[in-house]
Structures are given as C-alpha cells and as structure tokens.
Amino acid sequence: MASANIPYKYKSVKSSTEGLYKEKGSKFIAYLQPVSSIEDIQNCLEYITVLHPKSRHLCYAYRIGITGEPYRYNDDGEPSGTAGKPIYNELLSNEVSDVLCAVVRYFGGTKLGVPGLIKAYKESTIDAFSTAEIHTITLKKQVTITYRIEDMGKVYNILKARGYNNIDSRFDPSPSILIKVSLNELSDIRAQLLADFYGYQPEDISEDFVSEKIEVLTL
Numbered sequence: 001m002a003s004a005n006i007p008y009k010y011k012s013v014k015s016s017t018e019g020l021y022k023e024k025g026s027k028f029i030a031y032l033q034p035v036s037s038i039e040d041i042q043n044c045l046e047y048i049t050v051l052h053p054k055s056r057h058l059c060y061a062y063r064i065g066i067t068g069e070p071y072r073y074n075d076d077g078e079p080s081g082t083a084g085k086p087i088y089n090e091l092l093s094n095e096v097s098d099v100l101c102a103v104v105r106y107f108g109g110t111k112l113g114v115p116g117l118i119k120a121y122k123e124s125t126i127d128a129f130s131t132a133e134i135h136t137i138t139l140k141k142q143v144t145i146t147y148r149i150e151d152m153g154k155v156y157n158i159l160k161a162r163g164y165n166n167i168d169s170r171f172d173p174s175p176s177i178l179i180k181v182s183l184n185e186l187s188d189i190r191a192q193l194l195a196d197f198y199g200y201q202p203e204d205i206s207e208d209f210v211s212e213k214i215e216v217l218t219l
Helices: 038-051 086-092 113-130 149-161 183-198
Strands: 009-013 017-023 025-036 057-063 071-074 101-104 134-138 140-148 168-170 176-182 214-217
Touching: 009 025, 017 113, 017 149, 025 113, 038 057, 038 101, 057 086, 057 176, 071 086, 086 113, 086 140, 101 113, 140 149, 149 176, 149 183, 176 183, 183 214
Parallel strands: none
Antiparallel strands: 009 134, 017 025, 025 101, 057 071, 057 101, 140 176, 140 214, 168 176
C-alpha cells in the first residue's frame, strides 16, 4: 500500500544569506543559515557573537527537521515577543526548516518601542530571505536489490526505466545494487520492481512472494 500521506519532504535554504534593516540609528543584521542540528546552531551563534563583540543583542529563531521540531526563538534581552517571535514567524511564513535566523542589533541611541522592534526584526529577516535560494529536501532510504549476474542487464533496465540513475553496484559477496528511494515510495518499491521483473502487476506481488532470481530489501 502506498505511503503517500507520510511526511517525506520539506523546504530549506540552500546557503547562508544576510539581511539588513536600519531605523533611527539602530542597525539590525540578519544571518540566515542552513543547519541540521542543535550543535550546528550553537556553532553559528558562537561565530556571530565573535563577529559582533560590541552588539547589544543577538536574537534568533530556528526550526529543525521535517516537521520543524524542535524549534525555539529567543529575544536575548529585548522586550518579550519583539524579536525572536517575529523572526520565527518569517521561518513559518516561508515554510522552511533546518534553518537558523539570527539577528544582531547595534543600538543607535533611540528606543524604537515594541512596534518598532517587531518591525525591525521582521524586516531584517525578510531582507535575508529576499536573496535566499529555497529548495526542497526529499527524505530517502536505501534499498538493496540482489540478483543473479545473468539478470544484470534486465535489472538495470528496469531501474533506469523507473528513473533510478544513481545506482551503486556491488559484486561481493554477490551481485547487488543500492538505490535511494523516497520515503513516500518505499512501501511500494518491492512490489513494483518484482512485478516489472516478472511481467506481473504490482498487486499480484504479496508480502510473502518468494523469488529465487531477485530480492528487494527495504530494511
């Protein structure tokens, strides 16, 4: 049965970008950065702190993983809800995850008030997104196909016909192929490949179908 309803892809930023917003002498510099772990985030924040030792605040928000969890936003001393949350809302608005946006503030001597701060952190983040390349990450899992050497050409033709061009071939201890399959296609791949090989329909391939010529392992 197809697993089309399971989450298998999400959007992220391809590379780091910067944004800038100025208001009444204050300067807000946004750093938008792809990340994949809490450790990545900590390293990025430490680097930005070293880069801007005289800044007044380093506020940020991040989302990680296909569901955007864990997530966090931090005001770093700014009035509650004026910094981290506006940054986080832009991550949500752009529907991205595995992303950190950190905004450095240099105080210009004039208080901006709550509305002004919300706008400043939001606009600096928007500016960083304006030059960001957003791409889709598809989660995949490795599938192993073992076969008889005399069936090698047939197996390759089947895989190429299904668009699997990135094939990792191995011959020790026996002929096998490793391919990456999207999670939403994983539950069907065994039945599809066995059906193609034998000239059946996928629905004719039960879970206990046994083949001495080809085996498809999705574990």
